Amino acid sequence: MNRQFSLTVNGETQTVTASPDTPLLYILRNHLHLRGARFGCGMAQCGACSVLMDGKEIRSCVVPVSATVAKKIVTIEGLPAVWTSAKKLPRDANTLHPVQQAWIDEQVPQCGYCQSGMMIAAVALLSKNPDPSAEQIKDAFTNTPPSPHLCRCGTYNAIIDAVQRAAIAMRRPVEQKP
Ligand code: FES
Numbered sequence: 001m002n003r004q005f006s007l008t009v010n011g012e013t014q015t016v017t018a019s020p021d022t023p024l025l026y027i028l029r030n031h032l033h034l035r036g037a038r039f040g041c042g043m044a045q046c047g048a049c050s051v052l053m054d055g056k057e058i059r060s061c062v063v064p065v066s067a068t069v070a071k072k073i074v075t076i077e078g079l080p081a082v083w084t085s086a087k088k089l090p091r092d093a094n095t096l097h098p099v100q101q102a103w104i105d106e107q108v109p110q111c112g113y114c115q116s117g118m119m120i121a122a123v124a125l126l127s128k129n130p131d132p133s134a135e136q137i138k139d140a141f142t143n144t145p146p147s148p149h150l151c152r153c154g155t156y157n158a159i160i161d162a163v164q165r166a167a168i169a170m171r172r173p174v175e176q177k178p
């Protein structure tokens, strides 16, 4: 039976009516029209649907909406605000999270299908390890729960470069604009 759920997504409280077992991914994409997280496998096996819940990476294809109440969800669309708020920067529509900027600078995406999950994983990794080695990045994307991140286009080497580029940018003092 459908019920009302109040969620915090990208800093905004949202109320949705859905069956309690509806995967968070469907709520994000179909109810809230946040289309960055993708449906890949639907079985917590590929990472395309990754979002952050209270700062931890989760597979939104298998987490029911009922488990997300009172949690803070961040999707790829919310990453710029995470960065500006952490660094006390003014909200600017053109500001990207350093991970997103590094993905552009390294020209990581090919088809792009997996990439929002990859960037979420990078943000989660850098929050725990601000200066990861190539081996640590590989490990985070392949062996670390909740599941490996799969890229059919084979962008893994570019991802390592982009994570290290983002790490440098995030460690640098941020210039405040006057
Ligand atoms: S779609 Fe969720 S892990 Fe593949």
Ligand code: FES
Pocket (backbone or CB within 6 Å): 109, 110, 111, 112, 113, 114, 115, 150, 151, 152, 153, 154, 155
């Ligand atoms: S860029 Fe195509 S699946 Fe990763």
